[in-house]
Amino acid sequence: MLRTTRHKRFKLKSEINVVPYIDVMLVLLIIFMVTAPMMNLGVDIQLPQTQAKSLQDKKDPLVASVDENGQIYLSTAGSKREPVSAEEFRARVTAYQKANPGLQVLVAGDERANYGKVYLILPILQQAGVSKIGLLSQPESSGTHGRP
Template sequence: MRSTARHRRFKLKSEINVVPYIDVMLVLLIIFMVTAPMINKNVDINLPQANAKSLQDKKEPIIVAVDEKGQLFLTLGDSKRQPIDVETMKTKVGAFVRANPEVSVLVAGDRDGKYDGVYQVLADLQQAGVAKVGLMSAPESGSKK
């Protein structure tokens, strides 16, 4: 009789207590959320060279070139390459595109230059009213890495 009374008082529970597991999971989630943005700040990449066909236009394109120092150069049609500042480039290219909407506008960036220079030119051309912009590249060299 005594053993049955003790058995009733100390009945075993067959449930799993998941509260500690949830706490550990939330702590790990917070740790991963904090450390994930810090893992890859800079990634070195080698962009592939394209073997794309060149565009065949009837008119000479407008070429905006950005050198490695971020300086801009403009080539309008058959004219020579001229150094230019941002505001003058916006004015000239915007007027030229409004006069000839089918003319191609190309951006050439120096291989050793910063991407920010090319990105800024693209934003400036958009502000100037240029709807379509192409990116220039060098033809693929014969050597493969």
């Protein structure tokens, strides 16, 4: 018996067929494009219009400073900086806060000061009930961008 049929050998392909993945991606893209406008979770409101100007804080803030050696200074508008101890600082800030519940305190720390000394006054301000605390800085001059 003679065999006339030839055996074909199929080579295995080592390529990934990405056509089905592209089809799935396009179907998902269409689904998300259709459903995205329906998922608007915001509330459409119209705010009233008025001629009123924005509020300006006319009260001068209390300024707490820490120098290079860790000495705490306290100053108010129109007064010069006076050195205070941590306990005096706590007492004065508490008194200012009770007299003015909306008190704003600005913290100015010398860049050469120990971070721990500057941080010491933040918990005192929190315990005194001060909720408006800001940090003071100076604008950077144009020639100091590359300093180490």
